[in-house]
Amino acid sequence: MYSRVLPFWLAPLAVMAAVNVSANELNPDVSVTLDGYYKQNDTALSHRDQGFGLGHTELSLSAPVDDLFSARLTTVFEEHDGESEVLIEEAYLQTNGLPFALNVRAGRFLSQVGYLNGRHLHEDDFVERPAVYRALLGSHYYDTGARLNALLPTPFFWQVGAEAFAGDQLSEGEEDIGVFTVNTRLGGDISLSQSWQLGLSWLRNRHAKNADTGDGAHDHEEEEDHDHSHGAAYTGEDLYIADLVWKWSPNGNTRDQQLTLSGEYLYADEPNQFAASGDTNEGWYVSGVYQFAPQWSAGLRYGEVDLLEAHGDHFHSQTLEETEVALSWYRSHFSTVRLQYTHQEATGFSNADNTVMVQYVMSLGAHGSHGY
Amino acid sequence: MGTDMTLRSAFAAALMLVTALPVQAQLKVFACEPEWAALVQELVPDAQLTTATSHLQDPHYIEARPSLIAAVRRADIAVCTGASLEAGWLPMLLERASNPDIQSGRPGLFFAADHAQLHAPHDHVDRSMGDVHPEGNPHVHLSPDQLPEIARALARQLGDVDPEAAAAIQGRYIRWRGDWNRLRSEWRDRAEAIEGQSVVVQHSNYLYLLRWLGVDVAADLEPKPGLPPSASHLSGLLAEPGLADASAILVASYQDPQPAEWLAEQTGLPVIVVPGTVTGDASTETLGGLIGEIIGQLESVRSGATHGSL
CATH class of the missing domain: 3.40.50.1980 (Nitrogenase molybdenum iron protein domain)
Incomplete structure (x- = not known):
């Protein structure tokens, strides 16, 4: 039979692909993200101080280790009050294609709870995460632990996963496994131009009972200042998150136009050992981002958060309502310049304010593919 | 009892289906x-x-x-x-x-x-x-x-x-x-009529075919590969010397037609919109059909040009 094929083989031999393997390809992919901003006024629950500042400056190395494992290291450089810090945000291994579409990740990584938490900050459409994320998850919760995910063999997208973490990045405590999470995600297409995803997550914080209860002193200024990015300022023993995303593009061509509507609701019970049954931290946001041309997008986001600030054996109630409008310009896929206005209305926060921000996010080197 | 039989045969059928x-x-x-x-x-x-x-x-x-x-x-x-x-x-x-x-x-x-x-x-x-x-x-x-x-x-x-x-x-x-070899020799024959033509493109989608046909690229609407056409780049194109010899502006159906239409208005060049890949339509359902269609479009502007409709 192959004798019949032979004549056809001769011509293609001449155009055999010239595979040019250089030693470079054995090096890990290096990517650097530069994030800088100017902020007119300080705002409540913010991780960015007023004036010129550097945001989330990342250096990331990633590569396949062998045919079974891939690995990534992401370090973050941050500066607060003139002091520089280097944080390890990601240092994990991940399996490539275990049987039954199982997926294991181990080391330090971003928890997959909620919609935004698993995404890198530089992929966001606004300068900062919604207020409820800043309060309950420290903007993005990452920790050291392990994850097991399974993608079910259903005709639509259905993923279930569980994570176990040390928990110290959320609140300090004695337990070896301070946090575990359970998460499920469903999704699909409604038509050629519309798609959706729904997620439900539960995060159990076994350290919440030992959470810092404050010193009881009524000094709000101090309280605002105590933490920049490590861990969350507000906790709860059980955190529940529901998230929904819907995207629309004419003919599914996301290059020219895309509308993204997303919303999340977070609810945390039992803030600390003094909590009574009705004491909770909760909040939500809805966001609409319209990319109206290949290089432009406009976004509007509204969010609320209802918090309890610990003061020794009792709580002070705090609320924050935040409305944000952002306009982003992308020269290419790798550069973003953003102008944003944030309006805050608050009770119990002394530093709530309105502010204008200008931000840039520049991506150098390898650029990993983005999630949904 | 009849129900029982139906159930049993349904079960047997289901079992066969699963094992098959x-x-x-x-x-x-x-x-x-x-x-x-x-x-x-x-x-x-x-x-x-x-x-x-x-x-x-x-x-x-x-x-x-x-x-x-x-x-x-x-x-x-x-x-x-x-x-x-x-x-x-x-x-x-x-x-x-x-x-x-x-x-x-x-x-x-x-x-x-x-x-x-x-x-x-x-x-x-x-x-x-x-x-x-x-x-x-x-x-x-x-x-x-x-x-x-x-x-x-x-x-x-x-x-x-x-x-x-x-x-x-x-x-x-x-x-x-x-089949492909037969089609290819047909295209070879048809290429003789359009060889030496030049077209304005947007991105390098059709480059392999254009080179094979001997059709030159007069200009690209994209300032840099992957960047959308900008107003300054488009107006700069008007000064491009190759533009005078171009016979058409060739863009893909997924691309925003506005830049091509703007240039067409300025220069009088016809705009050809062809799919970048196969579609559900009968004429461009296969890669062979699509290549034939693109050649046909290039032929039509060629004959249009010789009739002096530009």
Whole structure:
């Protein structure tokens, strides 16, 4: 039979692909993200101080280790009050294609709870995460632990996963496994131009009972200042998150136009050992981002958060309502310049304010593919 | 008792269906672009196909949507272009789907560009050059000379994934190859009439075919590969000396027609909008049909030009 094929083989031999393997390809992919901003006024629950500042400056190395494992290291450089810090945000291994579409990740990584938490900050459409994320998850919760995910063999997208973490990045405590999470995600297409995803997550914080209860002193200024990015300022023993995303593009061509509507609701019970049954931290946001041309997008986001600030054996109630409008310009896929206005209305926060921000996010080197 | 019988026979039927499934199972194929779906269809007509993109979408900018992750999870083989065309979304799909068969280096992942001689590979690439692929121009599906080698490699790899069907797939490849050679000599003849023509393009989608036809590129509406046409670049194009000899502006149907229309208004050149890949329409359902259609469009502006309608 192959004798019949032979004549056809001769011509293609001449155009055999010239595979040019250089030693470079054995090096890990290096990517650097530069994030800088100017902020007119300080705002409540913010991780960015007023004036010129550097945001989330990342250096990331990633590569396949062998045919079974891939690995990534992401370090973050941050500066607060003139002091520089280097944080390890990601240092994990991940399996490539275990049987039954199982997926294991181990080391330090971003928890997959909620919609935004698993995404890198530089992929966001606004300068900062919604207020409820800043309060309950420290903007993005990452920790050291392990994850097991399974993608079910259903005709639509259905993923279930569980994570176990040390928990110290959320609140300090004695337990070896301070946090575990359970998460499920469903999704699909409604038509050629519309798609959706729904997620439900539960995060159990076994350290919440030992959470810092404050010193009881009524000094709000101090309280605002105590933490920049490590861990969350507000906790709860059980955190529940529901998230929904819907995207629309004419003919599914996301290059020219895309509308993204997303919303999340977070609810945390039992803030600390003094909590009574009705004491909770909760909040939500809805966001609409319209990319109206290949290089432009406009976004509007509204969010609320209802918090309890610990003061020794009792709580002070705090609320924050935040409305944000952002306009982003992308020269290419790798550069973003953003102008944003944030309006805050608050009770119990002394530093709530309105502010204008200008931000840039520049991506150098390898650029990993983005999630949904 | 009758109900009992019905139940039992229904159960038996269901059991047969379940046990018979693995034997009759269709090959499940995930195609990144419609051109590869069309090629798979020629080689495995009963394959169960999922195509990630359509001719109305820019294949560089697809999102790793939940539905696509689920489709990769179910597939036996993924057939894609490679050469970084899908770099923005395919790695994420493969990672999230965690399909053990569809991983790099395994038979379940096929890249067409691995079996082609890409035009304009770069030793040095930086982003100031625009979205340039170091491997070379990945839009290789419209290359009349390279497609046979890609189809041959694809037939072999489909056979590796489904060994029982390997002989039948090889047979269909041989038949396809014969048809292709016949079409190619037709195109060769038709190319004589349009050789030496030059066109304005937007991106390098049609470059392989244009070079094969001997049609030159007078100008590109994109200032840099992958960047959308800007007003300043377009007005700069008006001073391009090659523009006077151009016979048409050739754009893909997924692209915003406005820049091409603006230039057409300024210059009087006709705009040709053709699909960048195969579509559901009968005339451009196959790659052979699509190439014939593009040649036909170029022929029509040629005859239009000789009649002095410009």
